[in-house]
Amino acid sequence: MRALLPLLALARPAAGHVPAVLEGELRVEDPTISQALYGCFETGREIYVVTLPMPRDFALPFELLVPHRASLREHRPRYAVAGPGLPLPTPDEAAALPWDLPAGWGAMVELDDATERAVIFEGFSRRVMWTTEPIALALAEGEHEVWIWSPEGTTGDFVLGFGVEEDFSGVDWGDMLSDWPSYGW
Amino acid sequence: MGTLWLLAAALAVGCGDTRQTEACRVYVDCIQALDLVQGRSTDLARFEAEGACWGGTTEGRDACDRACDQGLTWLQAHQEPLPEDCR
Numbered sequence: 001m002r003a004l005l006p007l008l009a010l011a012r013p014a015a016g017h018v019p020a021v022l023e024g025e026l027r028v029e030d031p032t033i034s035q036a037l038y039g040c041f042e043t044g045r046e047i048y049v050v051t052l053p054m055p056r057d058f059a060l061p062f063e064l065l066v067p068h069r070a071s072l073r074e075h076r077p078r079y080a081v082a083g084p085g086l087p088l089p090t091p092d093e094a095a096a097l098p099w100d101l102p103a104g105w106g107a108m109v110e111l112d113d114a115t116e117r118a119v120i121f122e123g124f125s126r127r128v129m130w131t132t133e134p135i136a137l138a139l140a141e142g143e144h145e146v147w148i149w150s151p152e153g154t155t156g157d158f159v160l161g162f163g164v165e166e167d168f169s170g171v172d173w174g175d176m177l178s179d180w181p182s183y184g185w
Numbered sequence: 186m187g188t189l190w191l192l193a194a195a196l197a198v199g200c201g202d203t204r205q206t207e208a209c210r211v212y213v214d215c216i217q218a219l220d221l222v223q224g225r226s227t228d229l230a231r232f233e234a235e236g237a238c239w240g241g242t243t244e245g246r247d248a249c250d251r252a253c254d255q256g257l258t259w260l261q262a263h264q265e266p267l268p269e270d271c272r
Binding site for chain 2: 061123138
C-alpha cells in the first residue's frame with residue numbers, strides 16, 4: 001500500500017479528475033468539478049446511469065475510456081449524455097439508445113464506431129487506454145443523465161471522464177487507496 | 186549574455202503552449218451565439234482564453250482542443266437552427 005502513495009502523488013496533477021467507482025446508478029452532486037468514474041461490465045447487460053444536476057448552464061468535456069488490452073479489443077461500450085436543451089439524436093442514434101428519451105430531452109449519443117480507435121496515456125491510473133475522444137457539450141441548468149451500456153454484451157472495464165476544473169478537497173484519500181484495485185487494474 | 190537571454194526567454198515561455206486553441210475559440214463563439222438564440226448564459230470559462238484548459242499540462246490542453254473540435258462537429262450535424270458563428 002505504501003508503494004501506491006508516490007504513485008497517487010504523481011497521478012493527481014497529471015489527470016486532475018476526482019476518481020470514483022461507478023456501480024449501478026450514481027448522482028454526482030457537483031458536476032462542475034471534473035470526475036473519473038471507474039466501472040466494469042460484469043455481464044455485459046448492465047446499463048449504468050450517472051445523474052448530473054447542473055447548477056447552471058455549463059459547458060464541459062466528456063470521454064469514455066477502455067484499457068488498451070488485447071482481451072478488450074472488442075469491448076466498445078457506448079454512452080449518451082441526455083437532458084433538456086440538447087439537440088435530438090439522428091434516427092440511427094436514437095435507435096441505439098437503451099431507452100427512449102423522456103419528452104423534451106435531446107442527447108449526444110457516442111456510438112464509438114470509428115474503425116481505428118484513438119489511444120491515449122491516462123495519467124491517474126498510469127495506463128494506456130482506448131478513447132472515444134473527448135467532446136465538449138453545453139448543458140442547460142437542470143438534471144441530465146449519462147447512460148453507459150455495452151451494445152454487443154461484451155464485458156470489461158471502462159472509465160467515464162468529464163470536466164476540467166480540479167477540486168480534491170472532498171476526496172477521502174483512505175477510500176481512494178482502498179478502491180485502488182478499481183482504478184489501477 | 187546570450188545564454189541569459191535564452192534562459193529568460195525559456196522561463197517566459199514556460200514548458201508548453203498555454204494559449205487558447207483555434208478550435209476552442211470557435212467553439213466558445215458558437216456557444217455564445219447559440220445562447221443568444223436560446224436565452225441561455227453558458228459558463229464556458231474553462232474553454233475561454235484564460236480558462237483552466239490552458240494552464241495545466243500539454244495533455245490537458247490537447248484534450249480540450251479535441252473536445253472543442255468534436256463538440257463543434259457534433260453541433261454542426263445536430264443543431265437546428267445553427268448560428269452563423271458555428272459554421
